[in-house]
Amino acid sequence: MRISNIKNRFCLPFENTHAPIIDQETFDNVQRIRGNVKRYPDGWGEAAPLTGLMYCADCGGKMYVHRSNNGKRVHQYTCAQYGKVPIGTLCPTQHRINESVVLDLISGMLRAIADYAKSDRAAFVREVQEAQASQQDSDIKKKKRRLSAAQKRAGELERLVCKIYEDNALGRLPDARYAALDAQYAKEQEALAAEITELEKAVSSYDQGKKSAEKFIALIDKYQGFENMTNTMLNEFVEKILVHERDRKGSIETTQAVEVYFNFVGKYIPPVFRDVELTQEEQEALRKKEELKDKRHQAYLRRKASGWQRQYEERTRAAKKAKIDAGKAAIRAEDMAKGIYARVADLPRQEPKRAAMQVRPTL
Numbered sequence: 001m002r003i004s005n006i007k008n009r010f011c012l013p014f015e016n017t018h019a020p021i022i023d024q025e026t027f028d029n030v031q032r033i034r035g036n037v038k039r040y041p042d043g044w045g046e047a048a049p050l051t052g053l054m055y056c057a058d059c060g061g062k063m064y065v066h067r068s069n070n071g072k073r074v075h076q077y078t079c080a081q082y083g084k085v086p087i088g089t090l091c092p093t094q095h096r097i098n099e100s101v102v103l104d105l106i107s108g109m110l111r112a113i114a115d116y117a118k119s120d121r122a123a124f125v126r127e128v129q130e131a132q133a134s135q136q137d138s139d140i141k142k143k144k145r146r147l148s149a150a151q152k153r154a155g156e157l158e159r160l161v162c163k164i165y166e167d168n169a170l171g172r173l174p175d176a177r178y179a180a181l182d183a184q185y186a187k188e189q190e191a192l193a194a195e196i197t198e199l200e201k202a203v204s205s206y207d208q209g210k211k212s213a214e215k216f217i218a219l220i221d222k223y224q225g226f227e228n229m230t231n232t233m234l235n236e237f238v239e240k241i242l243v244h245e246r247d248r249k250g251s252i253e254t255t256q257a258v259e260v261y262f263n264f265v266g267k268y269i270p271p272v273f274r275d276v277e278l279t280q281e282e283q284e285a286l287r288k289k290e291e292l293k294d295k296r297h298q299a300y301l302r303r304k305a306s307g308w309q310r311q312y313e314e315r316t317r318a319a320k321k322a323k324i325d326a327g328k329a330a331i332r333a334e335d336m337a338k339g340i341y342a343r344v345a346d347l348p349r350q351e352p353k354r355a356a357m358q359v360r361p362t363l
Contacts, residue, residue: 048075049231050099050241056081057242057259059091065099071327075099077243093245097256102241103229105258110226110237112270117217128213128265140203147199154192161185212264219264239263248297 054063054077061081069076076098081090117124164181167173173181219236226233244257261267278286303309336342 057244071324125213216264
């Protein structure tokens with residue numbers, strides 16, 4: 001037997017034997033942060049704050065951060081599925097979005113929720129519970145009905161097992177028939193027991209979720225402001241973020257839907273972020289603005305169809321590439337000066353070392 005195997009035999013976990021040093025929620029949050037951060041643990045300094053929280057709303061794939069774009073130090077997230085070869089097969093578009101836009105959105109939502117919860121705590125709790133009910137009620141009702149049916153069937157099986165045992169003992173049921181029925185009932189009981197456990201867990205978590213608004217308020221009260229969203233704060237508050245594609249690609253000003261799911265309360269939108277009824281003047285101004293966007297977009301499509309757009313891009317390509325290359329060189333030089341980037345050619349040359357053979361003791 002190997003020594004390592006002996007060691008593992010005496011490393012079994014025993015839960016709830018000592019008072020916890022930290023609460024379960026803090027432990028879960030730390031594990032979530034450690035699980036999300038996979039790349040650049042040292043060289044790039046702190047990990048991107050939204051790492052592991054961003055998902056594509058269309059394909060469900062994770063979104064990865066790009067720390068520079070076209071020679072500018074701009075953090076952007078794109079769908080990882082889109083970039084897999086062949087490009088655009090697993091997901092048709094990038095769903096590109098700036099990190100700063102998402103951080104500002106979350107910060108603004110949390111400030112709005114904090115103000116609303118402080119001004120009318122009871123209304124906030126009631127709204128959260130109603131939102132959770134609308135999201136989960138239909139599903140949880142099905143689970144409760146199925147749980148009741150499964151528990152009823154489990155009771156029936158227990159009575160049937162007792163009956164066939166008694167019939168076999170009294171000679172009314174042959175041994176072969178008894179063995180077949182016993183195996184059949186045992187298999188069904190095992191499947192029902194697993195299903196009942198899962199259903200009870202789901203129903204229990206739903207019932208506990210009705211108290212989660214108070215937990216979320218307590219978490220908000222923990223912080224004074226939400227101007228600087230750290231990695232820890234984001235993982236404490238946010239469960240996931242779903243990013244949709246922009247309504248109009250290629251436009252400087254456009255809208256893009258982003259769904260934020262918070263821990264404890266799910267997809268909750270504070271009142272100030274909800275749709276408001278616009279005045280006639282505001283509606284007319286918005287209509288004119290959208291018309292102008294459409295005209296510009298249609299003009300771009302006409303230039304593209306006529307070939308003029310391609311000619312323009314070819315004339316300006318060299319200057320644009322030179323500008324981008326200069327920006328990339330500046331970023332690279334800055335990172336090299338900080339010691340977080342180095343070219344392979346500049347590294348000291350080392351001869352390969354032969355690995356030494358290691359012998360493990362056995363018993």
